[in-house]
Amino acid sequence: MAQSQTQTLDLGPLTEHRRRLPFYVDVFRRLIREKPLGLFGLVVVIMYFAMAVAAPLIAPDDPNALLAGPKFADPGVSNFFGTDNLGRDIFSRVVYGAQVSMTIGLVAVAVSTLITLAIGVLSGYFGGIADMFIQRLVDAFIAFPGLVFIIAIGAIFVDTDFPGFPTTGVFQTDNVVLMATIGVLLGVGSSRIIRSATLSVRSQAYMEASRAIGAGHGRMIFVHVLPNVMAPTITLATLGLGTAILLESSLSFLGLGVPPDTPTWGGMLSGEARSFMSEHIWMAVFPGGALSLAVFGFNMLGDALRDLLDPRLRTG
Amino acid sequence: MTKYLVRRALLAVPTVLLVLFATFSIVRLVPGDIVELILAERPYAGDDARQQVEEDLGLDRPMVVQFIYYIGDIARGDLGNSYWTTRPVTEELGNRMPITFEFGLFAILLGLIIALPIGILSATRQDTIADYAARSVAIFALSVPYFFTATLLIVFPAKWGWAPPLRYQSWADGPIDHIYYFFFPALLLGVSLAGTVMRMTRTMMLEVLRQDYIRTAWSKGLRERSIILRHGLRNAMIPIITIVGLQVGVALSGTIILETIFNMPGVGRYLVGAISQRDYPSIQGVVLILAVSVVVVNILVDVAYASLDPRIRYG
Numbered sequence: 212m213a214q215s216q217t218q219t220l221d222l223g224p225l226t227e228h229r230r231r232l233p234f235y236v237d238v239f240r241r242l243i244r245e246k247p248l249g250l251f252g253l254v255v256v257i258m259y260f261a262m263a264v265a266a267p268l269i270a271p272d273d274p275n276a277l278l279a280g281p282k283f284a285d286p287g288v289s290n291f292f293g294t295d296n297l298g299r300d301i302f303s304r305v306v307y308g309a310q311v312s313m314t315i316g317l318v319a320v321a322v323s324t325l326i327t328l329a330i331g332v333l334s335g336y337f338g339g340i341a342d343m344f345i346q347r348l349v350d351a352f353i354a355f356p357g358l359v360f361i362i363a364i365g366a367i368f369v370d371t372d373f374p375g376f377p378t379t380g381v382f383q384t385d386n387v388v389l390m391a392t393i394g395v396l397l398g399v400g401s402s403r404i405i406r407s408a409t410l411s412v413r414s415q416a417y418m419e420a421s422r423a424i425g426a427g428h429g430r431m432i433f434v435h436v437l438p439n440v441m442a443p444t445i446t447l448a449t450l451g452l453g454t455a456i457l458l459e460s461s462l463s464f465l466g467l468g469v470p471p472d473t474p475t476w477g478g479m480l481s482g483e484a485r486s487f488m489s490e491h492i493w494m495a496v497f498p499g500g501a502l503s504l505a506v507f508g509f510n511m512l513g514d515a516l517r518d519l520l521d522p523r524l525r526t527g
Numbered sequence: 528m529t530k531y532l533v534r535r536a537l538l539a540v541p542t543v544l545l546v547l548f549a550t551f552s553i554v555r556l557v558p559g560d561i562v563e564l565i566l567a568e569r570p571y572a573g574d575d576a577r578q579q580v581e582e583d584l585g586l587d588r589p590m591v592v593q594f595i596y597y598i599g600d601i602a603r604g605d606l607g608n609s610y611w612t613t614r615p616v617t618e619e620l621g622n623r624m625p626i627t628f629e630f631g632l633f634a635i636l637l638g639l640i641i642a643l644p645i646g647i648l649s650a651t652r653q654d655t656i657a658d659y660a661a662r663s664v665a666i667f668a669l670s671v672p673y674f675f676t677a678t679l680l681i682v683f684p685a686k687w688g689w690a691p692p693l694r695y696q697s698w699a700d701g702p703i704d705h706i707y708y709f710f711f712p713a714l715l716l717g718v719s720l721a722g723t724v725m726r727m728t729r730t731m732m733l734e735v736l737r738q739d740y741i742r743t744a745w746s747k748g749l750r751e752r753s754i755i756l757r758h759g760l761r762n763a764m765i766p767i768i769t770i771v772g773l774q775v776g777v778a779l780s781g782t783i784i785l786e787t788i789f790n791m792p793g794v795g796r797y798l799v800g801a802i803s804q805r806d807y808p809s810i811q812g813v814v815l816i817l818a819v820s821v822v823v824v825n826i827l828v829d830v831a832y833a834s835l836d837p838r839i840r841y842g
Binding site: 248351353354355356358359362363366367453457460461467477480481489492496499502504506507511514 | 541542543545546549550553554556662663666667669670671672674675678679681682683685686776779780783784787798799802803810813814817818821822
């Protein structure tokens with residue numbers, strides 16, 4: 212009797228059955244199972260990255276080759292998306308546009324993530340006078356109209372060439388400045404969210420325990436704070452990529468972003484091409500559609516990640 | 528309340544000063560400075576012309592001194608004269624500000640008219656087809672840039688011989704023409720703002736409608752309309768107002784692009800021109816106005832909290 216009772220109380224198989232998957236693997240599994248829209252976003256995002264990396268393989272023509280076909284060709288077999296007013300292949304330009312937008316977006320988000328973490332974690336972790344001072348600077352920055360900031364900084368470096376950077380292509384000085392300013396703008400703006408996440412980590416018992424066994428600030432920040440604010444950071448980065456791409460193309464549309472010799476989605480919608488669009492609507496539909504779908508993908512994915520990683524985050 | 532407002536306004540002063548100083552230094556760092564641009568228009572000027580122009584514009588003094596003089600002028604309501612038109616910046620902005628503000632306000636209003644009902648419907652019919660459709664459309668509205676929708680609106684109906692008005696119509700040209708002109712840019716901006724507001728409305732309504740007092744209201748036999756609007760929406764309003772307040776900054780950035788497309792003589796388009804002409808006083812004036820509006824809106828948002836929720840009191 213006593214023996215059978217110990218057998219029924221054996222919890223071994225139960226705990227084995229509930230073996231936990233690593234956190235991010237579990238998130239990925241739930242994304243596939245529970246978030247069809249998020250999964251759709253992920254597929255779109257992967258597609259765009261593939262397009263950016265493999266642009267030379269995918270694009271049938273040089274994006275700047277004049278008269279790759281007749282002018283104003285309708286979409287068809289020889290030019291999938293038709294050709295523009297200079298006879299350039301719109302499909303090739305859209306594919307290379309992805310390369311520009313994705314690169315600028317990725318670098319900008321890398322910059323912004325570093326800034327967000329630096330400001331948010333330090334301000335939230337140390338608190339006190341430093342926090343007070345930093346937050347007033349952040350206030351001023353947020354009150355500053357974002358587009359104006361980027362335009363003004365871009366104007367400062369308009370005729371400069373940074374030594375060591377190529378004079379053409381994605382990493383020319385103008386674009387590097389653009390990446391940095393978009394990064395700063397997004398980074399400072401979202402540091403508030405990381406700051407409040409840090410504040411809630413700071414009040415946890417494990418922080419106190421760690422302090423009690425003599426951990427220094429460096430260990431506390433890198434071992435305890437950073438891993439615990441990773442979830443909102445990932446969400447912010449995903450949504451930030453969409454915003455960065457949108458900002459870059461808005462500026463290119465105004466003629467103040469990527470220089471016009473590089474094909475960009477924003478640039479394709481602006482300038483001289485506009486006067487032909489009512490006759491040849493494809494010239495507007497494809498670059499604009501490619502841009503919208505990219506931002507849509509990042510927003511869908513970011514949204515799903517927010518639900519899965521950190522339900523408390525609500526930026527609307 | 529008055530004491531609170533005064534304190535908030537005083538706290539905002541350093542913020543605005545910081546924004547001004549940043550603008551002040553940034554515009555002076557832009558190469559190809561104003562003096563060279565002006566001299567380029569006077570090819571026969573003598574050797575001392577450069578010094579003369581600098582003195583005229585007050586640019587020969589150290590930057591910090593320039594800034595202190597500038598702050599003193601602002602305190603007297605003088606934003607300086609445009610370097611190009613030589614007209615006072617206050618006058619230039621005075622003509623353009625109402626246009627931009629009207630545009631922004633119209634857009635936010637249209638955004639709310641679209642967002643609130645859809646957000647509420649989406650929350651009360653959670654996980655139905657209508658909810659999924661509304662949420663997808665909201666993210667879509669957030670993702671499609673308005674310079675693309677504006678382009679489509681201009682080029683697409685041209686086939687049938689219609690186009691949105693692209694020439695500014697003032698009130699004097701007739702109120703109907705005026706509203707007709709503003710309607711399209713405001714709708715485009717409004718729709719993109721509505722995406723965010725709609726999502727916030729939905730989330731908050733879902734949370735509020737699960738509260739005990741909502742169940743109480745149902746069991747008292749109140750009408751659905753009254754439960755959702757008076758008990759539900761009112762309590763969901765605070766975060767919604769917060770988001771709308773944050774959208775003001777977004778809307779102001781949006782006006783820069785849409786004013787350019789629709790040829791609207793507002794502050795945004797003026798700013799783009801001023802930056803390319805290195806017109807320091809004009810750039811500074813616009814940034815001052817924009818920063819002050821953002822700060823004022825933030826204060827108004829906090830004041831709105833108190834009127835929405837009687838538990839919030841400012842001493």
